[in-house]
Amino acid sequence: MSLQQLFTAIEQQEWIDIPAGWLQGRTIYGGLVAGILMHKALVSVADSSKRLLSTSVTFVGPVQQGQARLSAEILRQGKSVITLEVRLWQDDAVQSILIASFGTERVSSIEVKQERSAPVYPAPEHLSTLAQHAAMPECYQQFDVCWAEGNYPCSASSSPDFGGWFRFKPEKHDNRELSVADLMTLFDIWPPGVLPLFKTLAPASSLTWHVTYIHPVQHQLHDWFKYKVFTDYAAQGYSTEYAHLWDAQNRLIAISRQTVTVFA
Numbered sequence: 192m193s194l195q196q197l198f199t200a201i202e203q204q205e206w207i208d209i210p211a212g213w214l215q216g217r218t219i220y221g222g223l224v225a226g227i228l229m230h231k232a233l234v235s236v237a238d239s240s241k242r243l244l245s246t247s248v249t250f251v252g253p254v255q256q257g258q259a260r261l262s263a264e265i266l267r268q269g270k271s272v273i274t275l276e277v278r279l280w281q282d283d284a285v286q287s288i289l290i291a292s293f294g295t296e297r298v299s300s301i302e303v304k305q306e307r308s309a310p311v312y313p314a315p316e317h318l319s320t321l322a323q324h325a326a327m328p329e330c331y332q333q334f335d336v337c338w339a340e341g342n343y344p345c346s347a348s349s350s351p352d353f354g355g356w357f358r359f360k361p362e363k364h365d366n367r368e369l370s371v372a373d374l375m376t377l378f379d380i381w382p383p384g385v386l387p388l389f390k391t392l393a394p395a396s397s398l399t400w401h402v403t404y405i406h407p408v409q410h411q412l413h414d415w416f417k418y419k420v421f422t423d424y425a426a427q428g429y430s431t432e433y434a435h436l437w438d439a440q441n442r443l444i445a446i447s448r449q450t451v452t453v454f455a
Contacts, residue, residue, distance in 0.1 A: 194364060198230045198372060206260050213330050218253035220330035221397050222379030227261070228277045228289035230372035235263040236273055241293040242407055243371045244272070248400045252286040254279065259286075271295050306405060309441035312339035315356040315415050326392060334380045335360050340419075344386035345393075352384045352432075354419035361413050369410040374436075374445070377416070378402070383451040384422040384432040393455035398429075401448045408444065415439050428453050 192200075192210035200207045213223045225248045232246075260280040267274050272294040279287040312318075318337040321327075334357060341353025359377060383395045420434040434447040 194226075194373070194376065195367065197227070198370075201227065201230050201261065202234050205262070206258055209254065209256050209259055211256060212332065214256065215328040215330045216394060219256060220328065220379070221248075221250055221400070222376045223330070224248075224250065224254050224279065224287050225289065225379060225400065226372045226376030227259075228279060228287060229291065229375045230370070231261045231263050231277045232275055232289060232291045232293075233370065233372060235265065235275055235277070236293050238273070238293070240295050241273060242295075243404050244292045244294045245401070245403045246289060246291040246375075247402075248397075249288045250286075250397055250399070251288060252284065254286045255281060257281075266290075271297055306443040307435055309417055309435075309437040309443070310340070310354055310419055312354070312356065312417060315358075318356065331380070333360055333363050334358065334377065336380060342387040344382050345389040345391060346387050347390045348387035351386075351388055351422045351425070352420050353381075353387065354417070356415050357381070357418055358415045359412050364412055366411055366413045369408055369412050369414065371404070371408050373412060374408055374410075375402070378418075378436060378445065378447065381418055381420060381434070383430060383449070383453070384420040384434075385425050385430045385451065385453060388425075389455045391455075395430075395451055395453045395455070397449050398452050399450045403446045405443045405445060410438060416444070417441075425453065 209219055213220045263277045265275045272292055274292045277289045278285050315337050321336040323332055337356040339355035342348035417437040420432055422432045424431050430451045430453055432449055436445045437443055
């Protein structure tokens, strides 16, 4: 089942089948879970005049391959903003929750443009794409990821954080207009910023994820994006980090903040 087929199923029914090919360890890749929840949100809002402003995802429990149920509730619908909650259920329990706010543009005299500038990286064709090997999660086969700065995960680095280019793998996904659900699916493929500090393989997983969208998503599925992460703090088994996503024209598209559980 392709990503597009999965999204079509979400539009047509309450129950869906999460397909094979997306495992991240023993659970489904968090980006796919976020993408599923976001597509349900888009279907529930069904208003092209409203764009995604921000969203928060809490990964309550492990999501497994197979059947899942989606529920959506509009919490408030104002003149400009709609806020709703989407839940993913498995085994009669909530496994993930998304809260999203969509809004229309409003007239305002306030304008501040202090967004971070995109890093200067070599073009993706001049970098090596992260090769698939046995130690990597299965979900990486869905994407092209090119490291441009920083160290790889589990390399016993003395410093965290990294950046580079990434996109959906063209051999796996047909090109089409990119949606915010697609971008949520793509955005999460980068591992937590603390992983270069790990001396051996050990798990780390997102607990909460908040994304604010800056410029509208007006891209194709095969387009490349830039990514850079910064870890604010890590101790006592948790870390907090923020990351920025730019398109190939160096426009800031989204800002991410995550709380990560660390098992090393």
